[in-house]
Amino acid sequence: MVYFVAFFCFAITLHNIEEAIWLPEWSQQSSKFQKPVTSNEFHFAVIVITMLAYLSAFGFLYMPESDIAKWIFIGFLGSMVINAIFPHLIATVVMKKYAPGLLTGLLLNIPVNSLVIYQMFLKNLIVWKELIISTLVVGIILLALIPLLFKVGDKVSP
Template sequence: MKSYYAFFFCLAITLHNVEEALWLPQWSQIGAALQKPVAQNEFHFAVLIITALAYFISFLYLIFPKISILKWGFIGYLGSMIMNAFFPHLMATIIMKTYAPGLGTALLLNVPINSIILYRFYKSNVVTLKEISISTIVVGALLLAIIPFLFMLGGSLINY
């Protein structure tokens, strides 16, 4: 893997998560049925861990590109962040008729950067469409599964 793929992925997810960290906790207090309100400490902890996991899997895949599970983790993270732009960010913006924090960076950074990386991996036979699809579903499901736990952990560990 070219190291700049990991760099651009990490840059995009970091900027996206910073946008969310700045505005999403307050936005979540609107009280719509789409999301449960999340406290700032809970969200900041969760977004920090999610971002750190992205860096960690990227670093491991750079160091050990022949280990399939690391490749699948990396491409799954790429695909998950593409899907995240549409579900929930774009969907929430449309349904709630108010900007969902993270939508701009998701559409302007995560979708194009991650799509280009996945396309280049596919064109150079590093990964198949089936691997992209399955990895995106598995990593996306794992991320969704740990978020409530991270919120709970953040709420009990951080108090500001």
């Protein structure tokens, strides 16, 4: 599983770098999908989210017997698969303009995370109920955390 966890970290890092480079400027246009966000706000939030993703991955690797570590990790896996579709793919289609994060979401996050999930099913590490509930819980927590991180990022950045 070490390689699969490393692939997850690689994929989410590249995805978040793509977003960090282009999303703040993209968010300045009128959109139902994204409120305008400054570079400072977004960069702070994306760094924290990336750190949490890494913590979830390493927590699973170093505490494989922990259900909570596993649930948080698979929640991140599932959330990032959904994230590639909503908002990235849907925003691109509806706005008829590329939404930053779409390319890495479709070409990295969906295949890599799906492969990790598939391997976890093959090794009987997870069941569907765990994947679905973990994805929902982690996804909701991340959605709630992002606006808070934007506010903190605005305060702590020069």
